[in-house]
Amino acid sequence: METYIGKPVKRREDNRFLKGAGKYTDDIKLHGMTHSAFVRSPYAHAKILSVDTSAAQNAEGVVAIYTGSDDCGTFGVPCGWQVDFKDGETMREPMHPLLAKDKINHLGEAVAIVIAETLEQARDAAELVNVKYEALPAVTCPKKAMEPGAPKVHDQWEDNAAFDWCIGNDRAEVEAALTSAHHVTEMTYKNHRVAPNAIEPRSYIADYDVNADKWTLYTSTQNPHLVRLLLCAFALGIPEHKVRVVSYDVGGGFGSKIYHYTEEALLTWASKEIGRPIKWTSDRTEAFLTDAHGRDHIVHSKMGFDKDGKIVAHLTDEYCAMGAYLSTFAPAVPTYLHGTLFQGVYTTPLIHLNVVAPFTHTVAVDAYRGAGRPEATYLLERMISKAAKEMEIDPAELRYKNFIPPFNGTSEPGYQTQVALQYDSGNYHGVLKRGLEMLGYEDFRKEQAEARKNGKLLGVGLSTYIEGCGIAPSAVVGSLGARAGLYEVGHVRVQPTGKVSVFTGAHSHGQGHETVFAQFVADKLGIPMDDVDIVHGDTDQVAFGMGTYGSRSLAVGGSAIIKSVEKVLEKGAKIAAHKLEAAEEDLEYAEGKWTVKGTDKSISFGDVSLTAYVPHDYPEGVEPGLDFSSFYDPTNFTYPFGTHIAVVEVDSDTGKVTLKRFVACDDVGNVMNPMIVDGQIHGGVVQGVGQALLEEVVYDGEGQMVTGSYMDYAMPRADDFPMIETDRTTTPCPHNPLGVKGAGEAGAIGSTPAVVNAVVDALAHLGVTDIQMPVTPMRVWKAMQN
Amino acid sequence: MQISIKVNGKEYSHDIEPRISLAQYLRETLNLTGTHIGCDTSGCGSCTVHVDGASAKACTLLAVQVDGCEIKTIEGMAHGSGMHPIQEAFKENHGLQCGFCTPGMVMTAADILKNNPNPTEEEIRHGLEGNFCRCTGYHNIVKSIQHAAEKINA
Secondary structure (H helix, E strand, C coil), X not given: CCCCCCCCCCCCCHHHHHXXXXXXXXXXXXXXXXXXXXXXXXXXXXEEEEEECHHHHCCCCEEEEEECCCCCCCCCCCCCECCCCCCCXXXXXXXXXXXXXCEECCCCCEEEEEEECCHHHHHHHHHHCEEXXXXXXXXXXXXXXXXXXXXXXXXXXXXXXXXXXXXECCHHHHHHHHHCXXXXXXXXXXXXXXXXXXXXXXXXXXXXXXXXXXXXXXXXXXXXHHHHHHHHHHHHCCCHHHEEEECCECCCCCCCCCCCCHHHHHHHHHHHHHCCCEEEECCHHHHHHHCCEEXXXXXXXXXXXXXXCCEEEEEEEEEECCECCCCCCHHHCCCCCCHHHXXXXXXXXXXXXXXXXEECCCCCECCCCCCCHHHHHHHHHHHHHHHHHHHCCCHHHHHHHHECCCECCCCCCCEECCCCCEECCECHHHHHHHHHHHHCHHHHHHHHHHHHHCCCEEEXXXXXXXXXXXXXXXXXXXXXXXXXXXXXEEEEEECCCCCEXXXXXXXXXXXXXXXXXXXXHHHHXXXXXXXXXXXXXXXXXXXXXXXXXCCCHHHHHHHHHHHHHHHHHHHHHHHHHHHHCCCHHHEXXXXXXXXXXXXXXXXXXXXXXXXXXXXCCCCCCCCCCCEEEEEECCCCCECCEEEEEEEEEECCCCCCEEEEEEEEEEECECCCCHHHHHXXXXXXXXXXXXXXXXXXXXXXXXXXXXXXXXXXXXXXXXXXXXXXXXXXXXXXXXXXXXXXXCCCCHHHXXXXXXXXXXXXXHHHHHCCCCCCCCCCHHHHHHHHHC | CXXXXXXXXXXXEEECCCXXXXXXXXXXXXXXXXCCCCCCCCCXXXXXXXXXXXXXXXXXXXXXXXXXXXXXXXXXXCCXXXXXXXXXXXXXXXXXXXXXXXXXXXXHHHHHHHHCCCCCHHHHHXXXXXXXXXXXXXXXXXXXXXXXXXXXXX
């Protein structure tokens, strides 16, 4: 019998994608469907003096126009996490209206929606809506937003703070340890704002059926059930059982499509008003202006070392932008997804992080691939490499000195950090050792010295990361401020013929769930993969779900499916025992059949399935059917880790950085499909390197976006990269049935500091100790001149 | 304006607004939704098609500009349930994840290999400059095109 776990099984979803037959939201056309365009603010901060729609109302094809004065969803779009101030004050949570009524708080905020028969008519008419504004001064920098006299985003509070927060040991204790430290490394920098840039822009179709009194929302979301919950229970106050949310194929998310956006709620509301379906698809500039961004932290950090190079204390202060409104996960990102990773892979005994999270006149900042963990890793890995240089210790050696020793989490306990978490299992020495082998570290150092003599600037940068994935556990995230539980749902429906339909609350937008989930279900049931179908992305088909983000699909969603598979086998065994006239405990299940141990008497999975649905000869007291749903709420997060190493060459005339090699040794626990894991690592690495070298969202002093198109925002291209060298170590997760940890974000977490460390290493002999990201030729050139 | 064009071997004639892009025409009028729109400004390459045998970005061509031309889209790369060797190579090498940029990648790959049947890795990477992929890190797309070249030349 063919087995599938651990093999590079080719993806079944590729057949439709490769033939142009994917079903993305913008590909859907409904009978009587209208189109829409938004009137968006050209100012970052302004009073709305008047909105005149009269000319637009009379334009050809216009069906309806709504403005902030219409009663469209009185509650606004909610936030999913609550992080209160340190002094106990409740998090400041402004109403996030579906359309701005009196005041604009960020560039591109919607003032009106124009609905028309065609997209062109909607866009033409939107041009005719006459909005009068009084422009106001804006603040886009999170640190400046907290200065006295800074323009206020929300007038009802005395300053721009949404909350402040701290984690770790007592600040005074950490400060004292720094004062007496043998060496202190210090850095001030900006982990700059980037745009997720899924290549498919957001797209929605809302369809109200007046006869059934039901809505269907087709949406490009990573998170269909949560969108339905937030939409129904909060934004619009409509009954949840009357709303179906469908997200078929989604063209990438990277975090930006987790959240419930205002446009989803507004279209849903308006489709009932006009009694027709409405479509809206973002264009790319709208995506830059309105999709949630990532990062945007201003950081000041100190790390103290003893004379042997052991870290004795780490103190950091950060200003982390929230944007104009609190997006779904936004408060969690710089706090519980960030501060809780400040232990990194090191034994640091004293840690303190203080975060101030201000509102700014920008679009919201929320989780972007890695969400808080890339920012933590960037800080730790830049600090360690900088300290190594300052103390003249090899950067690999300094890491080895400080690593938490290996532990498997079963016969050895998990590692309790200073910042709330307990790591599940880890071997940080192992990934660094393997990474250095892959690179040929010793040889590289010789090559580098030789190259330097010839005026060639080569550098190597290391990074050893850890991340917290598989978000739940619900009780923990609840205590951390999550307003929802974060379990997952897996439903296994065995059909009478023994074919299996699996319904998952996880959502695939490129991760390959249709293949990977079928691999392990087929193996656990001992049946061919072709007999297993995976269904996701439809709230009418899937009982419930929490969506896909935080590398949680397999660790949490996969575990929920496994629970249901186990229930199927448990009930199947009762039926098999009855048919075989044997005791259940005398049966064993393998290769798709129950066999009476030590005999050749057996019954196949297919025969048991048929018996379950045609129960003419059936065990007493057992219900017919073979259909189970499970909710899986894990006991802990999972903690993947790895080492990433970059080799760069810097052009001494222009400052241009060329990535010569990239080595990634990751440990994501057990691997279901190595082809897909490698693909996830490649993609993540390129996004992380993109932040290091190319990408940045820039707002000017008035809150205008300077980088609102692909002409201005430098996306990573194929010719910016060499082939990426990947390998793995395997440290299974001790607390989920598949032993998996998650691979979706690792690449984006480990790679960014590796590249910047490499650039600084290439220029170290010129006295360069740090360069602000993105490390553009101009910044490098300037650093070389200084 | 009246236009007559041949798409994937089939003749079409339509009266369309002059401002409609080729990408919109393919998607909305012909229901060929495999040509994707990711940016509207020739930046991302998701809308890449072939116009008279050469690759072109359908989002910044007006449909009226290709009046009388022969267009090939992703839907025309293979017949029935079969796949073009480039499509097969993308599947075998995991050259796609979310699938959104994929039609444009396949059309660009076909153009690269038409003009240079034995491209080096560097030539492939340069050839892909106009196509963004946010999922794969390009690694497996480059491998797919290398593999496709071997298949086609075999």
